[in-house]
Amino acid sequence: MPIVVQLDVMMAKRKMSLNELSQKVDLTLSNLSILKTGKAKAIRFSTLEAICKALQCQPGDILEYVDGDNGETND
């Protein structure tokens, strides 16, 4: 999939752990892990909103479009 989730990058920038983010956005660790590893097929606006609020960033900071072979690792 050419959409790459940059959640780990933003978490590193905000120095936030997966546990902390999980508590703030009210998502299970396994779901956050699916999102972080790029296995997720879709993301709800409500989830995106919660993550953006917790990490104080824009959706574009979390999602990135990568053209060509670079984005084919996820699906």
Add this chain to the structure above:
Amino acid sequence: MSKRNDFIWKSIQLVCWIIFAGYCVQTGALIFNYIYSLFKPIATQNLHLGLDLSELYHRSKALYAFLFIVIIAVSAVKGYLFYLVIKVFKTLNLVKPFSEDVSVFISRITYCACMIGLISLAAHQFTKKLIEKGIDVSVVDRYWNDWGAYLMMSAILFVISLIFKKGIALQHENDLTI
């Protein structure tokens, strides 16, 4: 599940168990009677619930063996089909109904129903030819006069299995929506 649906659900399961047990008993009885008839040809006059194949036995033992093995095979596959239906009931989780296991069972039921339909159709035509030749085997027709129903069932199940596969893909996508 509501009380009414739960009752229907359990009733269907019970009926499937009874039919499965019935086919197991019938197949066992047929196998036993076939082996017995090889040693005691007199038994061919009443093989199973009035099944008289003595005329065929005396005309051709090979044809008798072939026809009887087909009867046993149809009965056994019907039993296996109902065993698969029971397995579907056991495996089906109504909270998340679209699972790979259920899909495999539905596909197997489809193949079984198709196989029963085709074997029964061929056997039906074969017995018609025997009757035309003057050998009265019309009594065996009761074992495969439902070939049309099984073929229709396999066609419907094939469509259901395709829809089920699409359902699995949708459920998988839903599971991976965060």
